Amino acid sequence: MRRQAVVVGAGGISGAWLPVLPEEGVEVAGLVDLDESRARAQAAKCGLDPLVTTDMKRAIRQVRPDLVVDLTVPDAHSAVTCTALRLGCHVIGEKPMAASMGAARRMVRTAEETGRLYMVSQSRRYHAPHAGLARALAGGAVGRLTALNCAFYIGAHFGGFRDRMAHPLILDMAIHHFDLARLFSGADPRAVYAASFNPAGSWYAGDPAATCVFEMSNGVVFTYTGSWCAEGMHTSWHG
Numbered sequence: 011m012r013r014q015a016v017v018v019g020a021g022g023i024s025g026a027w028l029p030v031l032p033e034e035g036v037e038v039a040g041l042v043d044l045d046e047s048r049a050r051a052q053a054a055k056c057g058l059d060p061l062v063t064t065d066m067k068r069a070i071r072q073v074r075p076d077l078v079v080d081l082t083v084p085d086a087h088s089a090v091t092c093t094a095l096r097l098g099c100h101v102i103g104e105k106p107m108a109a110s111m112g113a114a115r116r117m118v119r120t121a122e123e124t125g126r127l128y129m130v131s132q133s134r135r136y137h138a139p140h141a142g143l144a145r146a147l148a149g150g151a152v153g154r155l156t157a158l159n160c161a162f163y164i165g166a167h168f169g170g171f172r173d174r175m176a177h178p179l180i181l182d183m184a185i186h187h188f189d190l191a192r193l194f195s196g197a198d199p200r201a202v203y204a205a206s207f208n209p210a211g212s213w214y215a216g217d218p219a220a221t222c223v224f225e226m227s228n229g230v231v232f233t234y235t236g237s238w239c240a241e242g243m244h245t246s247w248h249g
């Protein structure tokens with residue numbers, strides 16, 4: 011059955027979603043961005059002809075979509091998602107879920123109150139190597155897992171909202187690695203010690219580096235060191 015979506019946010023990551031939605035039977039009937047010219051340019055680039063506007067409520071009322079796809083910046087996720095849920099739409103949104111625990115709890119409460127489905131896309135667990143490793147670990151390929159380690163070092167020069175966030179690494183990037191630790195361990199974190207910092211030579215206002223020790227609910231210990239302002243010997247984007 012063909013579904014209709016209003017996509018909110020026409021920045022970098024929309025270039026990954028907009029071509030794929032039609033392939034999956036979802037018509038992009040509306041495209042919303044605070045910068046209308048950016049939305050128009052993205053629609054044209056992807057060969058789409060949606061309603062383009064800066065007003066999400068108007069797009070939802072006019073299109074009456076089955077779902078809203080929230081591709082806005084993290085600070086906007088809570089307001090965009092809660093508004094779309096209250097207007098009767100299911101929502102799938104980009105990670106990170108929200109910029110704070112309070113905002114994330116509001117989103118869960120709104121989904122419960124409205125009876126609509128809210129999902130967060132954690133795309134990296136579906137990469138074939140990650141899915142394969144998770145299957146191998148669950149099948150006992152290395153015996154009982156007791157520890158996981160991840161080191162991540164990339165010098166990312168995106169500009170934009172990441173350069174201004176208080177915790178660009180933890181909120182916007184390490185969330186992928188933390189989710190992979192949940193996938194590989196088959197457990198959720200029970201406790202964490204984390205120290206974030208802003209290394210010398212950094213071009214970020216907030217902390218693009220961190221060291222964390224997680225205690226998972228099944229006793230696995232997950233250690234993480236990462237930096238998003240590391241020039242030189244880079245790891246992969248998966249750590």
Ligand SMILES: NC(=O)c1ccc[n+]([C@@H]2O[C@H](COP(=O)([O-])OP(=O)(O)OC[C@H]3O[C@@H](n4cnc5c(N)ncnc54)[C@H](O)[C@@H]3O)[C@@H](O)[C@H]2O)c1
Binds near residue numbers: 023
């Ligand atoms: N899964 C992944 O691998 C992956 C990769 C990149 C980005 N992301 C996530 O996607 C989201 C967007 O990242 P990006 O790189 O596309 O950012 P971006 O800054 O390139 O684009 C964000 C867009 O949202 C628009 N916007 C902001 N607030 C809005 C609002 N209230 N209503 C409508 N439009 C609004 C901005 O004008 C901008 O065009 C972030 O949450 C980011 O973490 C995920």
